[in-house]
Amino acid sequence: MSDLSASEIYQSILTTIDAVEPRIAEATRAELADQRSSLKLIASENYASLAVLLTMGTWFSDKYAEGTVGHRFYAGCQNVDTVESVAAEHARELFGAEYAYVQPHSGIDANLTAFWAILANKVETPALAEFGAKNVNELIETDWETLRHRFGDQRLLGMSLDAGGHLTHGFRPNISGKMFHQNSYGTDPETQLLDYDALAAQAREFKPLIIVAGYSAYPRRVNFAKVREIADEVGATLMVDMAHFAGLVAGKVFTGDEDPVPHADVVTTTTHKSLRGPRGGLVLATKEFASDVDRGCPMVLGGPLAHVMAAKAVALAEARQQSFRDYAQRVADNAKSLAEGFLSRGADLITGGTDNHLVLLDVSKYGITGRQAESALLDAGVVTNRNSVPQDPNGAWYTSGVRLGTPALTSRGFGAAEFDRVAELIVEVLRNTQPTATSQGTPSKAKYTLTAGVAERAKSASSELLAAHPLYPGLEL
Numbered sequence: 001m002s003d004l005s006a007s008e009i010y011q012s013i014l015t016t017i018d019a020v021e022p023r024i025a026e027a028t029r030a031e032l033a034d035q036r037s038s039l040k041l042i043a044s045e046n047y048a049s050l051a052v053l054l055t056m057g058t059w060f061s062d063k064y065a066e067g068t069v070g071h072r073f074y075a076g077c078q079n080v081d082t083v084e085s086v087a088a089e090h091a092r093e094l095f096g097a098e099y100a101y102v103q104p105h106s107g108i109d110a111n112l113t114a115f116w117a118i119l120a121n122k123v124e125t126p127a128l129a130e131f132g133a134k135n136v137n138e139l140i141e142t143d144w145e146t147l148r149h150r151f152g153d154q155r156l157l158g159m160s161l162d163a164g165g166h167l168t169h170g171f172r173p174n175i176s177g178k179m180f181h182q183n184s185y186g187t188d189p190e191t192q193l194l195d196y197d198a199l200a201a202q203a204r205e206f207k208p209l210i211i212v213a214g215y216s217a218y219p220r221r222v223n224f225a226k227v228r229e230i231a232d233e234v235g236a237t238l239m240v241d242m243a244h245f246a247g248l249v250a251g252k253v254f255t256g257d258e259d260p261v262p263h264a265d266v267v268t269t270t271t272h273k274s275l276r277g278p279r280g281g282l283v284l285a286t287k288e289f290a291s292d293v294d295r296g297c298p299m300v301l302g303g304p305l306a307h308v309m310a311a312k313a314v315a316l317a318e319a320r321q322q323s324f325r326d327y328a329q330r331v332a333d334n335a336k337s338l339a340e341g342f343l344s345r346g347a348d349l350i351t352g353g354t355d356n357h358l359v360l361l362d363v364s365k366y367g368i369t370g371r372q373a374e375s376a377l378l379d380a381g382v383v384t385n386r387n388s389v390p391q392d393p394n395g396a397w398y399t400s401g402v403r404l405g406t407p408a409l410t411s412r413g414f415g416a417a418e419f420d421r422v423a424e425l426i427v428e429v430l431r432n433t434q435p436t437a438t439s440q441g442t443p444s445k446a447k448y449t450l451t452a453g454v455a456e457r458a459k460s461a462s463s464e465l466l467a468a469h470p471l472y473p474g475l476e477l
C-alpha cells in the first residue's frame with residue numbers, strides 16, 4: 001500500500017467518525033500522536049501493520065457465526081468460514097500444529113478455552129464411559145453430582161506470579177486459582193532461573209491434571225522438552241501459554257526444545273504481543289484435543305469476532321514471511337543489547353540478563369520502588385510497566401522492578417545502538433529519581449522528585465531516536 005493511499009484512507013475514516021462523535025476522532029488522532037512520540041518499552045505491546053489494522057474495520061464485524069467452520073448456529077456464514085479456515089490454516093502451518101482454533105478474543109479467553117477442553121477430555125469423557133452414558137445429558141439424569149464434583153476436584157500447577165507467571169496460571173484471585181486446586185512453582189532463589197528438578201519434585205508430590213508452562217515476565221527461554229518429560233512422568237497434560245513469546249516461536253528464534261508446539265498437548269497465545277497481529281488469542285492443539293477445543297464458543301466464548309479473525313489471518317500470513325523471521329531475530333538481539341546496556345552501567349537485572357524479548361530491571365539499588373521508576377520514566381517519555389521481582393519486598397502494587405521489552409521499538413526499526421542508548425537514558429532517569437519523605441519521615445513508595453532538567457534531556461534524546469525511526473512513515477493526518 002502506498003503511503004499516499006494510507007493517509008487518504010485514514011483521513012476519510014476520521015472524517016466519517018468526526019461527523020458522528022468528534023471526541024472519538026480526536027482521541028484516535030491523539031493516540032497516534034502519543035504512540036509516535038513515546039519510547040514504547042511495554043513488553044506485551046507492539047505496532048501491527050496497516051494491513052492488519054485496516055482488516056479489522058470491515059462489515060465482518062456485523063456477522064454472527066457461533067459454532068465452527070461448516071457447523072454454524074446461524075445462516076449465511078460462508079464468508080466467515082473462509083476467513084476462519086484461512087486463519088487456522090496459516091496458524092497450523094506457521095507453528096507446525098495439528099490443530100488451530102482462532103476464535104478466542106484474547107489470551108485469557110484462549111486459556112479458559114484450553115482449561116475447559118482439557119477438563120472435557122480428561123474428566124468428562126472418561127466419566128461418560130465409566131457411567132455408561134452417551135452424553136452429558138444422560139449423566140445429568142443419573143450421576144451429575146459425581147461428575148460435577150470431579151470437575152471441581154482437579155489440580156493445576158503453574159508458574160507463580162512473582163517468578164513471572166500469569167494471573168491465569170492459577171493465581172488465587174483469578175478464576176484459574178478458584179476452579180482448580182492450585183499450586184505454583186517458582187524460580188531458584190540464587191540464580192532466579194527455572195529449576196527443573198524442583199519442578200519435577202513438586203509435580204511428583206502434587207500430581208496435577210495440568211502443568212502450565214509459559215510466562216509474562218521471565219526473561220529466559222524455557223526447555224519445553226524437559227517440562228514434557230516431567231508431565232509424562234506424572235501423567236499430566238502439558239499446556240504452554242506462549243502469549244508473550246509467540247513471535248519468537250513464529251520467527252523460528254525458539255526451535256527444538258525451546259519450541260513449545262511439538263512438546264505440548266495444548267498451546268495458547270495472544271496474537272497482539274510479539275506476534276504483531278490484532279488483539280486476540282488462539283489455541284493450538286494435538287488432534288486428541290481438537291474437538292474439545294472446538295467447543296470454546298459458546299462454552300466459554302461469545303460469538304466469534306469475524307473481523308478480528310480476518311486480521312489474524314493477515315497477521316499470520318505476514319508472520320510466515322522471511323521478513324518476520326528477520327524481525328523476530330532482531331527482537332532477541334535487541335533485548336541482548338538492552339541488557340548489556342544496563343549491565344555495563346551497573347544496573348541489576350533479574351537472572352543477570354535475557355535470552356528472549358524482555359528484561360526485568362530491579363530498581364532497588366536506586367532507592368526507589370517499581371512504581372516510582374515507572375512514573376519517573378513516563379515523565380521522561382519512556383513507557384514501561386512496573387513488575388514484581390521474585391520474593392518482592394514491595395509487594396505486587398508498588399513492586400521493585402520494571403519490565404521492558406523490545407518487540408514494539410524493533411518494529412519501528414530500532415537496532416543494537418539505539419537500545420544501548422535507551423538503556424543509558426533509563427539509567428540516567430533512575431539515578432536521578434528520589435523518593436519524597438512521608439509525614440513520618442520515611443521514604444514514600446509512590447511520590448518522588450526528579451532532578452531538574454533530567455526529564456527534559458531524556459525526552460529530547462528519545463525524540464531524536466524516534467524521529468529517525470518513524471511509526472507508519474508517510475501516514476499523515
Ligand SMILES: *Cc1c(COP(=O)(O)O)cnc(C)c1O
Binds near residue numbers: 107111166
Ligand atoms: C498477556 C497474557 C495473557 C492475557 O492476554 P489478554 O489478551 O490480555 O487476555 C495470558 N497469558 C500470558 C502469559 C500473557 O502474557
